Amino acid sequence: MKKYILSRIIKSIIALFVVLSIVIVMLFTLIPRANIFKNDTSIQRMKGDEKTSYMYSKWDELGYLDYLTFNEMCRASAEDVDACLAGDTDESAKVLKEYEDNGYTIAQFNNGSYYGYYEYSPFEILRNFYSHFIQIDHPNKVVDADNPDLERKYYIGSDENGIPAIMCSGCEYKYQVYFDGNFPFIHQNIVSLDFGTSYPTKVGIDTVKVIADGQGNAKLTEQTFPTGSVQNSPLIQHSCRYKPTSTLDRMDTTKFTDNYANCDSAYDSPSMISTSLLFGLVSLFLAYIIAIPAGIYMARKKGKLADKIGIVYINFLIAVPSLAFIFFVKQIGQSFGLPDKFPHYGFGDIRSYILPIIILALLSTSSLMMWTRRYMIDQSNADYVKFARAKGLSESEIFNRHILKNAIIPIVNQIPVSIVLTISGSVITETVFAIPGMGKMLPDSINMLNNNMVITLTFIFTGLSVFAVLVGDLLMTVIDPRIKLTEKGD
Amino acid sequence: MTTSENKFTFVKLDEKASEHIAAPKYSYWKSVFKKFFSSKVAIFLLIVLAGMVIMSLIHPLISGYSPLNAPNINNPSTWYNPPSAQLWFGTDNVGNSLFDAIWLGTRNSLMIAVVATAISTVIGVLVGMFWGYSKKMDAIMLNVYNVVANIPYLLLVIVLMYVLGRGIWQMIFSLSCTSWLSTAYFIRVQVMIIRDREYNLASECLGTPRTKVIFHNIFPYLISVIMTSLARDIPSFISYEVFLTYVGNGLSEKDASLGRMIQKYSAYMTSSPYLFWIPVAFSAIISVSIYVVGQTLADASDPRTHMV
Numbered sequence: 133m134k135k136y137i138l139s140r141i142i143k144s145i146i147a148l149f150v151v152l153s154i155v156i157v158m159l160f161t162l163i164p165r166a167n168i169f170k171n172d173t174s175i176q177r178m179k180g181d182e183k184t185s186y187m188y189s190k191w192d193e194l195g196y197l198d199y200l201t202f203n204e205m206c207r208a209s210a211e212d213v214d215a216c217l218a219g220d221t222d223e224s225a226k227v228l229k230e231y232e233d234n235g236y237t238i239a240q241f242n243n244g245s246y247y248g249y250y251e252y253s254p255f256e257i258l259r260n261f262y263s264h265f266i267q268i269d270h271p272n273k274v275v276d277a278d279n280p281d282l283e284r285k286y287y288i289g290s291d292e293n294g295i296p297a298i299m300c301s302g303c304e305y306k307y308q309v310y311f312d313g314n315f316p317f318i319h320q321n322i323v324s325l326d327f328g329t330s331y332p333t334k335v336g337i338d339t340v341k342v343i344a345d346g347q348g349n350a351k352l353t354e355q356t357f358p359t360g361s362v363q364n365s366p367l368i369q370h371s372c373r374y375k376p377t378s379t380l381d382r383m384d385t386t387k388f389t390d391n392y393a394n395c396d397s398a399y400d401s402p403s404m405i406s407t408s409l410l411f412g413l414v415s416l417f418l419a420y421i422i423a424i425p426a427g428i429y430m431a432r433k434k435g436k437l438a439d440k441i442g443i444v445y446i447n448f449l450i451a452v453p454s455l456a457f458i459f460f461v462k463q464i465g466q467s468f469g470l471p472d473k474f475p476h477y478g479f480g481d482i483r484s485y486i487l488p489i490i491i492l493a494l495l496s497t498s499s500l501m502m503w504t505r506r507y508m509i510d511q512s513n514a515d516y517v518k519f520a521r522a523k524g525l526s527e528s529e530i531f532n533r534h535i536l537k538n539a540i541i542p543i544v545n546q547i548p549v550s551i552v553l554t555i556s557g558s559v560i561t562e563t564v565f566a567i568p569g570m571g572k573m574l575p576d577s578i579n580m581l582n583n584n585m586v587i588t589l590t591f592i593f594t595g596l597s598v599f600a601v602l603v604g605d606l607l608m609t610v611i612d613p614r615i616k617l618t619e620k621g622d
Numbered sequence: 623m624t625t626s627e628n629k630f631t632f633v634k635l636d637e638k639a640s641e642h643i644a645a646p647k648y649s650y651w652k653s654v655f656k657k658f659f660s661s662k663v664a665i666f667l668l669i670v671l672a673g674m675v676i677m678s679l680i681h682p683l684i685s686g687y688s689p690l691n692a693p694n695i696n697n698p699s700t701w702y703n704p705p706s707a708q709l710w711f712g713t714d715n716v717g718n719s720l721f722d723a724i725w726l727g728t729r730n731s732l733m734i735a736v737v738a739t740a741i742s743t744v745i746g747v748l749v750g751m752f753w754g755y756s757k758k759m760d761a762i763m764l765n766v767y768n769v770v771a772n773i774p775y776l777l778l779v780i781v782l783m784y785v786l787g788r789g790i791w792q793m794i795f796s797l798s799c800t801s802w803l804s805t806a807y808f809i810r811v812q813v814m815i816i817r818d819r820e821y822n823l824a825s826e827c828l829g830t831p832r833t834k835v836i837f838h839n840i841f842p843y844l845i846s847v848i849m850t851s852l853a854r855d856i857p858s859f860i861s862y863e864v865f866l867t868y869v870g871n872g873l874s875e876k877d878a879s880l881g882r883m884i885q886k887y888s889a890y891m892t893s894s895p896y897l898f899w900i901p902v903a904f905s906a907i908i909s910v911s912i913y914v915v916g917q918t919l920a921d922a923s924d925p926r927t928h929m930v
Contacts, residue, residue, distance in 0.1 A: 147769040155781055162785045451913035453861035455868055456906045559776055563869045575869035578784045598772045
């Protein structure tokens, strides 16, 4: 069994990375790279050389190509740097020739200065992506010439609330492992995934942070800083990163005794991922509460009026386009005074949540009801049911205590998958209601041509669903020990 | 009471008639149609569907409507006219008749759904039949299926549309790119159920080539299963087209479609609600009709329902 789980996990991870690699290659090769500037507001004010150099440095930053200015080329490979920088000399011609031989394209700005760029092949794009994909923090991570005396060590310290934490000097993050009151209570900053930065929306912020950090306005809390000063500040001290000495300002030195002053801020609204998760979980719970009893009731009244009404409802939901259904329910909800857009009342008001959750729940009831009914009816012809009837058990006893226990197994198998489906299924609902969640982020980032965000979301959605299938299978063996996932049964 | 004997005549003994086995006449397709036309709802929806398909094929040829043309744009009196006797569905924000627009939109939406379904069904059924029959292929295909089935379908379609660009053919490709695999898996399971029945084993023993077994013994059994999957796929593809275009990842401005209209007119939901609700209603009516007609046909094409 352990061997089987291990091989399943390895297969899942391989599947995940195959998908991710295909998506990365497609995004980088099939979309013309000039397109990414369509929604960039800063490029619209530029022209001439400034625009060209901005475009190439952006492509370099996003991993399309390697862009070098004439200065960089000279400094990197000229024997006599000054002779090279002087311009049209033999030395500079030699350097340019050298780069050209290495596959670089050499071109000239309007002002006459040279630049070179090297376009990565799909293989190199993948290699570059994965080479910085997993970031591991270590005490030698920080490189700061202005701070030669920086200690390089791990130590056990305590945070601003006096709770012990594993801390580090010389690492990117000050707090390596720490505890707090938020799920999952133990947090770490040692290993992180790097998907690159968001562009052209939220420029320069890591895509993971865009999805996982809070939204809305900064939330001030009274906290004690390492210097001992007590301030109302939005900073989260657990997230503090190293700040080079040259960029430290007076504001930082009043709060912090060391260079770890680059902290994230707390916000008053939940992050995209937790917003989606909240909607997904609540609506799924509601869907199960409605659909399973309904499916059982339909199976019990097979062929009667209740069953027929249920079948019409299921078929209606399958056939009608989900968008039409959402607008239909939304229209009904609005007549009860519920808001038609989430931001209308915002996070703080319960009315914002009612309609999207009802719609999400109703959308997933149809297949749940159908399968519950199907499994119940299939089971109700089994021999043990006839035996139970012969023993004289009442119908409700037979259905609730005998058939349900057997019919529930494939439904339990589906629970993790359904959780994931609500997260990605909420793409539709979140877009219609303008809920600031992860589901809405996918079409939004595509409309903005935010490639790194699309890669991040692909990774999250695919990863979640790959592991949900695995968890579902394992859950099934827990519920019913008779089920063996391996042929040998070990 | 006595009966006069001359009312009866002797019949000559017919040897052949006594040998005849009184089995009812059975024709498969006749039974299918008889069964299908016994459902009044299905007949009604079939008429609705046929009317909509014919209108969407013919009307755009007559009206010459194109979403890029707006001949009445400088004549504000033609804007936002509510539905009336002359303009059945009213006019939109640039004075175009919604009646003209909706048939072109229906045609494109239907075409995308039908072509995508056709592609994924043909490939899916062909692959699925061999997949279910050959154990070697099963081992390979199951691994492929496990990888692809793990990817959320919506994500895949959105990313493909994004990469390939907007357009009708790009959308058809994105929709059918992996959907054939789930049809194939569905067919595989059905084939595996009937693969080892005695009559197939007998055929194999008698030396019938595998291809012939698949097409002559197994395929007819699958007709109702294929119909069921058709009836589910077309509405779901319509739904995907509508949704993708609504969120802005689907068709571009130059292609009319139901999703495109819903997106374009959702801005007038409160000021001119008919502009928004008529395309929504069309997408719902056409999907439900196809689904119900298809399901009824699937039931009717299952020989087991012909017994009674």
